[in-house]
Amino acid sequence: MILRLRGVEHAYRRTVALRGVSLAVEPEEVVAVTGPSGCGKSTLLHVAAGILRPQAGAVTLLDQDLVTLDDAERARLRRRNVGVVLQFGQLVPDLSALENVALPLLLERHDRGAALTAAREWLERAGVGDERDTLAAELSGGQAQRVAVARALVTGPSIVFADEPTGSLDSTGGEALLALLLAAARERGAALVIVTHDNVVAAHADREVRLRDGHVEAEAVLR
Numbered sequence: 001m002i003l004r005l006r007g008v009e010h011a012y013r014r015t016v017a018l019r020g021v022s023l024a025v026e027p028e029e030v031v032a033v034t035g036p037s038g039c040g041k042s043t044l045l046h047v048a049a050g051i052l053r054p055q056a057g058a059v060t061l062l063d064q065d066l067v068t069l070d071d072a073e074r075a076r077l078r079r080r081n082v083g084v085v086l087q088f089g090q091l092v093p094d095l096s097a098l099e100n101v102a103l104p105l106l107l108e109r110h111d112r113g114a115a116l117t118a119a120r121e122w123l124e125r126a127g128v129g130d131e132r133d134t135l136a137a138e139l140s141g142g143q144a145q146r147v148a149v150a151r152a153l154v155t156g157p158s159i160v161f162a163d164e165p166t167g168s169l170d171s172t173g174g175e176a177l178l179a180l181l182l183a184a185a186r187e188r189g190a191a192l193v194i195v196t197h198d199n200v201v202a203a204h205a206d207r208e209v210r211l212r213d214g215h216v217e218a219e220a221v222l223r
């Protein structure tokens with residue numbers, strides 16, 4: 001088990017987003033989290049990735065109890081072993097695309113030349129090699145999404161979380177980015193948890209976990 005949530009509850013003021021969610025993800029498994037808008041998908045992803053602390057329940061990620069890890073340890077775990085593609089505001093706006101992708105490696109004190117080379121390769125694979133010197137603030141939504149995927153993959157994580165990773169792309173671009181996520185996960189033997197309301201994306205998963213109103217309504221093994 002690479003990820004396990006048990007009885008996770010979370011509310012924003014009066015809005016209850018998660019009401020007792022349990023979920024387990026195996027290494028190398030591709031899980032699609034689906035469900036209508038507002039059912040708690042993003043909240044679940046933020047909790048599972050250690051970005052948001054749930055108000056109740058247990059979260060174990062890569063054998064680490066997220067409840068007892070302090071901020072620095074959680075940040076380190078994410079930097080080293082977890083790739084995260086969020087919907088908004090994930091790139092540093094006044095750094096170039098290349099610098100954004102190299103950043104996680106530089107923070108881990110990798111050699112600067114090697115970090116930039118790896119970043120260039122991932123930008124190419126994500127189809128935004130030509131944008132490497134563009135400031136993140138000046139990228140289109142679709143380009144920013146591709147750069148965010150490159151940044152999530154550059155460290156070779158054991159698990160990748162992606163929140164609507166194809167949302168700003170047309171269907172061809174979305175399929176290409178999905179294919180890249182799936183291929184990168186397979187190459188590395190990484191697990192992949194994708195939040196989506198796109199049936200095409202869900203169809204590529206090993207398992208679909210469907211949320212409704214803050215709880216798991218149904219699970220389906222797809223392959």
Ligand code: ADP
Binds near residue numbers: 016039040041
């Ligand atoms: P989904 O990703 O399925 O659309 P979310 O996890 O984003 O669902 O949201 C679940 C519920 O929590 C929704 O009712 C949403 O409006 C509410 N919510 C999400 N984020 C916040 C926030 N930061 N503050 C207040 N309410 C929020």
Ligand code: ADP
Binds near residue numbers: 067
């Ligand atoms: P607080 O500011 O309430 O003392 P912490 O310093 O423990 O919270 O955590 C700071 C950040 O880390 C917050 O964004 C919180 O959502 C997140 N966090 C804390 N504990 C956990 C946890 N067990 N799992 C996931 N995220 C957590």
